[in-house]
Amino acid sequence: MSYITKPSARHPRLPSNAVGLTVRDYEGSMSTLCAGCGHDSVTAALVQAFFELDIEPHRVAKLSGIGCSSKTPAYFVSEAHGFNSVHGRMPAIAAGANAANRDLLYVGISGDGDSLSIGLGQFCHAIRRNVNMLYVLENNGVYGLTKGQFSASADIGTTSKRGEVNEQEPIDPVNLALSLGATFVARSFSGDKAQLVPILKAGLAHNGFAFVDVISPCVTFNDHEGSTKSYAYTRDNMHEVIETDFVPLRAEIKTDYADGSVQAITMHDGSVVKLRKVTEQYDPNDRSGVVDYLSETRSRGEIATGLLFLEAAGADMHGFQGTVDQPLVDIPYETLCPGSAALDQLQAEWR
Amino acid sequence: MQPTNTRNPDYYHKVVDCQWGCPAHTNVPEYIRLIADGKYTESYMLNRESNVFPGILGRTCDRPCEPVCRRTRIEDEPVAICRLKRVAADLRGDIDHLLPKAAETKNGKRIALIGSGPASLTVANDLLPLGYECVIFEALPKAGGLMRSNIPSFRLPVGVLEEEIDMILHMGVEIHYDHRIESLKELLDTGGFDSVFVGTGAPKGKELDIPGRQEADANVHIGIDWLESIHFGHIDSVGERVLVIGVGNTAMDCCRSSRRLGGNDIKVMARKSRPYFKASPWELDDAEGEEIEILVNHSPQKFVVEGGRLMGMVFDLVEWEGNEKGRLVSKKLGEKFIEADDVILAIGQDNAFPWIEKDIGIEFGDWDMPVVDRATFMTTLEGVFVGGDAAWGPENIIWAVEHGHQAAISIHQYCQGESVNDRPPQGMNLVSTKMGLHEWRYSNDYDANLRTEMRYEDLEARLADMFVEAELGFDLKETVREVERCLNCDIQTDFTANLCIECDACIDVCPTHCLTMTHNGEEDEVRQRLTAVAENTEQALFASEALPQTARIMFKDEDLCVHCGLCAERCPTAAWDMMQFDLLNPYAGQEPWPTTAATASTTSA
DSSP, rough: SSSOOOOOOOOOOOOOOOSOOGGGBOOHHHHHHHSTTTHHHHHHHHHHHHHHOOGGGGGGEEOOOOOGGGGGGGGGTTTEEEESSSTTTHHHHHHHHHOOOOTTTEEEEHHEEEETTHHHHHHHHHHTTTTEEEEEEEEEEEEGGGEEEEEEOOTOOOOOSSOOBBOOOOHHHHHHHHHHOOOOEEEETTTTTHHHHHHHHHHHOOSSEEEEEEEEOOOTOOSSOOOOOSHEEEEEHHEEEEEEEETTTTTTOOOOOOOOOEEEEEEESOOOOEEEEESTTTTTTHHHHHHHHHHHHHTOOOOEEEEEEEEOSOHHHHHEEEEEEGGGGOOOHHSSSSHHHHHHHHHHTTT | OOOTTTSSHHHHHHHHHHHHHHHTTOHHHHHHHHHHHTTTHHHHHHHHHHHHOOHHHHHHHHOTTTOOOOOHSSSSSSHHHHHHHHHHHOOOOOOGGGSOOOOOOSOOOEEESSSSSSHHHHHHHHHGGGTTTEEEEEESSEEEEEHHHSSTTTOOHHHHHHHHHHHTTTTTTTETTTTTOOOOOHHHHHSSSSSSEEOOOOOOOOOOOOTTTTTTTTGGHHHHHHHHHHTTSOOOOOEEEEEEEOOHHHHHHHHHHHHHTTOOOOEEOOSSGGGOOSSSSSHHHHHHHTTOOEOOOOEEEEEEEEEEEEEEEEEEEEEEEEEETEEEEEOOOOEEEEEEEEOEEOOOOOOOTTTSSSSSSBBBBBOOOOOOOOOOBBOOSEEEHHHHHHHOOOOOHHHHHHHHHHHHHHHHHHHHHTTTOOOOOEEEEEOOOOETTTTTSSSHHHOOOOOOOOOOOOOHHHHHHHSSOOOOOOOOOHHHHHHHHHTTEEEEEEOGGGGOOOOOHHHEEEEEEETTEEOOOOHHHHGSSSSSOOOOTHHHHHEEEEOOTTOEEEEEEEEEEGOOHHHHSSOTOOSSEEEEEEEEOOOTTTOOOOSSEEEEESSOO
């Protein structure tokens, strides 16, 4: 953490985006996380993604639970809406907010403790409902805030800072999300913004639950030799199976891949996500194939990264419920709740 | 790119734009920090080490440090470096015990210094402590050269001037006033000196040879001579309508002096337009603040004299265009008569060496100037040195001081039988400023305040008296405000590649997008693909050794770094550290600084 605020001085030739903001206008307050925390890089990637997508800050709602990760929303887009919930309960709050106002862009930030331990049930049901939001899980394998105990995502064989070995089976959030029918599943690394930023942009454009598992090393408790979630281990073992490029609605698609290695997927809002296979035979539309592939790579100790699975079409929570297009919050109260006379009339119809 | 060698003093020196821009390489950020600490005496002495005349320069310096100040690249206005220097001089305590003293044991060498301006005085300042006997010959009745005769008292109070001159004279200089050297040959043959330093300035004001000049002579004055006469009390009035020809700093002193001697319709006549003015912008502002008019594109054609009396001047009204060779040429659009009681010529100064014989071994080059070596300041006659304006024409005080330091090194080496061409190297110290997790030995919090405005003496009061200083100087509140604007560019972001874990924290936090980790390439190409394109090629691009995990390179564009230290504060492994860079200037008679920098660091292994 830092005692001084980030200097207001900025690069005089900083470009502005379509809504007249510079990348610095998407920052939040100074991070109080440890120096070198992966979460701060995720923050920076989010700032970059919001800037590049020309998003107006007041259209964004940031939500989180408890934990180091859950401090993140304070550090980006300070002009956005925000809600900091009880530990592990952010998905329910996000679903409720989304039910009331479907017009906002929801960004949930969580961690391996918040999502995979105390909030596991909440996490699962948000996936099942396909709540329209970007859900970022900052995954570092330890409970940093309580001094570095193994979390539910710690790999078998990984060691704590004091040298103890983890023997319990980890929960792989990517695997879990796929099994629960998630429509957008990605894994990335805080130290690889070239990969992370386009994935976050695609996630924001996705109509439904866009899940991004980000390996985000805990520099204080889990960056030692023997850790499987350190900067060095992640760099050595990650391999990108699919390269993501995000083309916003307004941009012209220039590159033409003749060899068919690129799949262009049109998103709900008209933007296009282009996926280029790095690995042969990998099909990001084949759910069971992806599950098999990931289990195979995991057994080899590899960390597969990229936008691993995408199903752009399909209904989100509002689709399942058949709600009106207009956000409920904008509908006059009298219309939304027509009163007891209307209720009496409705009940009379069923008598 | 090859990894940057930050242990070459030039690399970090160049990052300290003010110090690099200053001919004497004054340690500006450190003296500003000392002022911030209320250590005015220490600040003054640090200044004096390199620029010798902090009180004088704090009022009159041409400020080469300010236009290059990093702050001008972040916002518009530089730190008021010069005015802070004056604060240190104004508020310092007793310094007698801190000043250099002449050596008690003399080394038997006698040095003649011709002229007593800043260059000669600096030579004496540097050589007296080494045991040299310094003898100054001054044509005027008082010492100081152009600092005294050409800078009016409303800019530089006599008390300030004399105090700093006396610090050197009182060390034990033998000075002969009213003693103009008429023959260098005679001095060399009969003076018994081991070495001679010529610091005679550029004492001859340029003439304007146009019709009517002779007839109008009684009311036409050469600027620098006129200012000198004012200083010595020979002139105490001027006509009501005055034309000042020329628009350099001397012209500004002439017009403002006229305003105080009774002139109330004063026009500065410029041949070209404002971008081509030689005067410093603040001097132009000060003149205009005293209700002086500056007319552009007026080229003098003739003086108009009727009945033996100057009536005024006729000017060609011109416009300027670039020709095919890129030079400006004038086109006459018309002409105009402007009334005047007095005309002051301030169109430049020349050197004059009628007193140096052509057959004594000193080679003369272009414009009848002696050939002087740019590094050693020696002429083609061994043992004879030239510095200050006498060397290559008019510059300013701070250049003369630096010439003096360099000439003193040469004179010492010459007198000790060493080669004057072996220039002693600069050295450097580098010390971590880390005090704790978030604590540094400097004020790293960025202050967005704009430049503090100077307050002036009430116009009526200042115009009534030549001796009332126009600028009031900063008070304590203004000083406290202005010191915080300094970006501490000498506190360097020092990088140790093998400690880096490539977590991106520094890149993410940098407020001005200075940092990038990417693969190596040629500099021109790398500059294009950084976090922010590094357009300013005047500023260095730092390249690290290959990083441990990915073999990428850490690049830092030095251009816009505000030295806030957040990169170091966010760095989990202290690969970045904020290190105070201290340039070690060589001076005469000093043990040479080691060429491999002595470094003290909490981080480097």
